[in-house]
Amino acid sequence: MPSYVIPAKCTGCGDCVNVCPSHIMKFTKSGIFGRKAYNAEPESCWECYNCVKHCPQGAVQIRGYMDFTPLGGAVEVYRDEKTNRVYWTIRYRNGTVKYFVFPIRTTPWGSIKPPQEYPEPLKEFLRTPYLSCEHEQLGGNKLGVELPRMKVPEVVKVEVRG
Amino acid sequence: MTKVRYVDTDILIIGGGMAGSGAAWEARYWCRNCRIVLAEKANINRSGAVAMGLSAINTYMGLKCKENTVEDYVKYVRGDLMGIVREDLVYDYARHVDSTVHLFDEWGLPIWPEPKTGCYVREGKWQIMIHGESYKPIVAEAARKALGDENIFNRVMVTHLLKSPGNPNRVVGAIGFNVNDGTFYVFKAKATILAAGGGSQIYSLGPG
Known part of the structure; x- marks a missing residue:
């Protein structure tokens, strides 16, 4: 089921054009109502729902193809990065509506600790099979190879909890 | 006239899916001062086989x-x-x-x-x-933080690998173009990581 942009709701912000992995969301020529996004090639649509999830206006729906899906059904998605939930709305042709809510993330957006903030590894560590942070993430020596001895820094920070 | 951009880098990662994002994280962890560049044919936030979750x-x-x-x-x-x-x-x-x-x-x-x-x-x-649902945006956030947004080239489709004239077994970069405006990109790299999956036809065989 490809995506369909409701022109009256679309403000032409371009979020769906930016995010579409298949590069098929395009702009119309600017008219008196400004530019609008539309799905230029519904037959090449992956149906990945990214344009639906990233539309701030809720203007993109997923609708069935005319030739094999009963017309009138639609799927809408609202993805909230503040409460970290995704809300699915499934509209059936006969008027039945179903709602689903799922969590999408357990930490706030932008909270990942980047690799350059980890202590810089020794060059000898490259010869071991351990990847980044792997020794700690696995909880010690699980690959059968001991890490080379590190020099113990003189000042050790002790984190006090409680 | 087609614009041509030359990008000199230490490590070039081709493909910004799960493998490419992971490679970006790993490369930055081991090499803090390298310039690492990632080329991706779509937007790294939602691209590759995990784009839809x-x-x-x-x-x-x-x-x-x-x-x-x-x-x-x-x-x-x-x-x-x-x-x-x-x-x-x-x-x-x-x-x-x-x-x-x-x-x-x-x-x-x-x-x-x-x-x-x-x-x-x-x-x-x-x-x-x-x-x-947000599998790929989470991993992409890690990759973007590792490389910096200025080193991630979204909407750049890599088409060919460049080989060293002296040693045909050594890859020294890649060429590609921006699918939006047609800008031609020439990446020159000391090391190249090919993480482009099977769909893009850069591998001679499928993934694996």
Whole structure:
């Protein structure tokens, strides 16, 4: 089921054009109502729902193809990065509506600790099979190879909890 | 006139899917002063085979809880593929997959833990269940933080690898073009990581 942009709701912000992995969301020529996004090639649509999830206006729906899906059904998605939930709305042709809510993330957006903030590894560590942070993430020596001895820094920070 | 941009870099990563994003993280962890550049044909936030999200991680050993051993997994794959398998490669990714999943958990991917043991809930012998709607944006955030947004070239489709004239077995870069405005890109790199999957036809064979 490809995506369909409701022109009256679309403000032409371009979020769906930016995010579409298949590069098929395009702009119309600017008219008196400004530019609008539309799905230029519904037959090449992956149906990945990214344009639906990233539309701030809720203007993109997923609708069935005319030739094999009963017309009138639609799927809408609202993805909230503040409460970290995704809300699915499934509209059936006969008027039945179903709602689903799922969590999408357990930490706030932008909270990942980047690799350059980890202590810089020794060059000898490259010869071991351990990847980044792997020794700690696995909880010690699980690959059968001991890490080379590190020099113990003189000042050790002790984190006090409680 | 087509514009041409030359990009000089230490490490070039082709493809910004799960593998490319992971390579970006790993490369930055080991090399703090390198310039690392990633070229991706779509937007890295939502690209690759995990763009739409996944509801399970299909390979997780559970070494921490001693659920499976890596040797068991190699035996299973060998039986599943009727013996036509590179066992060393299977062994290698199986032994590293656990720490990667633990990193995803730390970054915020919702994985279901069992309340008593703290191990992950399984839906099969090797699978664990996740709420993976934002799987790719989470991993992409890690990659973007590792490289910096100025080193990520979205909407650049790499078409050919550049080989060294002296040594035809050595790749020294790649060329591609921006699918929006047609700008031609020439990447020159000391090392190239090809993480482009099977669909883009840069590999001579499919993925694997």
